[in-house]
Amino acid sequence: MAFRDVLNIEVAAGNGGDGSMSFHRAKYMEKGGPDGGHGGKGGSIVLRAIEGVESLERLLGRRKFKGPNGAYGEGRLRQGSDGEDIYIDVPVGTTAFDEESGKVIADLVRVGQTKVIARGGLGGRGNSTFTSSTRQAPRFAELGTPGQKRRVRLELRLIADVGLVGYPNAGKSSLLAALSRANPAIADYPFTTLSPILGVVDRVDTHGSPLDERLTLADIPGIIEGASEGKGLGLEFLRHISRTRVLVYVLDVTRDPVGELAQLQSELRSYDPTLLEQVSLIALNKVELVDEDLAVMVEDELIGSGLPVLQVSAKEGQGLNELRESLFQLLPDRELWAQTHALDIEPDVIREAPLSLEFRIDPAAQGVGIISDGQPERVWKVVGGGFEERIVRFSRYLEEASEYLGNVFKRQGLYSALKRAGAREGDTVEIGPHRFEYFDEDENKG
Ligand SMILES: Nc1nc2c(ncn2[C@@H]2O[C@H](COP(=O)(O)OP(=O)(O)OP(=O)(O)O)[C@@H](O)[C@H]2O)c(=O)[nH]1
Ligand SMILES: [Mg+2]
Incomplete structure (x- = not known):
């Protein structure tokens, strides 16, 4: 699939x-x-x-x-x-x-x-x-x-607690497999992982017995230099780490971890600068392949980035307990996180939402009009108030419903507002595509 x-x-x-x-x-x-x-x-x-x-x-x-x-x-x-x-x-x-x-x-x-x-x-x-x-x-x-x-x-966008990011082949999927029961494809060629994969990580006590606490870990395809310009698999998978609460930069100690970290961060920044503000740590992977001294040297260099660094080996299991425990400790509270990362969502539509009764008489159209019978026609354009929507709902019966509509509009204060604005008997009132003649009640009384 x-x-x-x-x-x-x-x-x-x-x-x-x-x-x-x-x-x-x-x-x-x-x-x-x-x-x-x-x-x-x-x-x-x-x-x-x-x-x-x-x-x-x-x-x-x-x-x-x-x-x-x-x-x-x-x-x-x-x-x-x-x-x-x-x-x-x-x-x-x-x-x-x-x-x-x-x-x-x-x-x-x-x-x-x-x-x-x-x-x-x-x-x-x-x-x-x-x-x-x-x-x-x-x-x-x-x-x-x-x-x-x-x-x-x-x-x-996957809902995972922790996201793994790194260059292809850094060992992200290997880490996911070592920390969870997930079974991702692992191979020594780049772009083995083609789509995001989720795994569940159990917290364990110092004896390795499971505590009743778990988090989800997302493994996404590798990112390379130029990803933001569409290289490799591009940046689109970064969407899936946009709402993880912790980021783990997975770096291969045998390559150029310092350079790769800088590159990764710059690609992430160009996708979404807030990604760099997420709680993050560095998993310096494949440490069993190099001298301890070298690993320590690289670690020291990486600490300059301000992020915590853990030496691990997905293959040999080294440092994995510490990594697992750090993830649980660093994970920000979900509710608090959600509050600061809330999206601006269109409010729920309430079915029977009443139309706004507020309306205005468009001043731009006041007194300006088309010449008819040598006389300028005085047009009053009315906007809002739900008038147009109401008229539409009787469009098949405009003639028969006109008196009813007139009463509704009157109760809403349309005629008194027009009068205050200076409308006179015979003026034209325009509501949307509809036009009718203004009728002054007081003048026609008795
Ligand atoms: N020696 C050693 N090899 C490792 C370690 N972790 C991963 N590898 C090897 O590195 C290669 C790449 O591992 P993956 O886990 O597929 O790497 P990835 O980061 O998921 O790669 P992509 O999915 O292509 O982005 C595989 O051959 C792994 O066996 C490690 O700790 N030590
Ligand atoms: Mg992978």
Whole structure:
């Protein structure tokens, strides 16, 4: 199975069903009352984090997800059924971005965590809702709203506590194998590891008996000079160590450890400078291959980097207990770490979020207008307040719903605001693509 850690998908939530415009019909009854039911909600698209899937591969077969529409309302006050939410199961550690804005929509770090990434449309209200003392037979109903559509980029970043970084062949996979039960491929050629691998490391006491404490260790493909320009396997796998809490630089003592460390750090920096601020240590590997004196000399040089250095041999097991114990001791508290590394995530969408009632009369459009009948037309452009959205929801019944809408707008203070701004009888009020004539209530009283 190929390892897949980036995937683009398209999601479209279901539309809300339209409310019904219906009147009760029964034998021997001349005119029945309005009995149109509400439309159902559209199904949302929800990301859900599941355990045990390390790759986004399983989603490859399906790139488009569409939520079912809510059903229309019907007569006899029958409500349309809601479209069921669609769940997309992704591995823990998946982050979702809105492709257009680049913003983070979801960051799933716990098994079972969910996040709506496309919100289903709202159902419209049936005509029975709109009766009042003066309107006993509303010949209009509300339409459903469209479901949210967007393109989403999914990125998987392994959730590991510790990440191993180093040049190819430094012995990262050998260390993972020696410290955990993981069984990665190990070979004496570069780029043996082609995709990230996770292992679980148990803490042990001084006698080697397991304590009930473990951490996860991620082994990623080797990094070489120029990786930030795409050399070798590139830097894309560094994504997987971006949220490990400890970094281990694995250096081969027989090569040029000081030079390689500097190079590694410079490649990491060009990918994400905050990686260098992570708690880090150096595992100076393959020490059994060189003189003790040489190893000590190299260690001294590396200490100049300010990082703790441990001499180890993945092959002979030397220094591994110390390395394991250091990892547990250095590991920052998960909660504290999460607080300082929190992503700026789009807030949860609340289905019934009310529209903002705030509106403004666009000053740019005031008094400016098109000449009609030799007279400049006075146009008042109104922005916000949810007016346009409301009109859209009655677009099929604009004529019949106009009085109702007029009352809603009046209650929201639209006419008094226009009057204060200087609107006069006969002026044009523009809301989105809709235009209507301003009508001064006071002048028309009595
Ligand atoms: N002598 C000796 N050889 C080692 C030691 N650790 C690893 N090796 C050898 O070094 C070679 C590379 O080891 P790997 O663990 O595959 O190295 P890697 O860093 O994972 O390499 P890539 O996956 O290619 O990035 C293998 O032949 C290992 O057997 C060690 O402590 N001593
Ligand atoms: Mg490897």
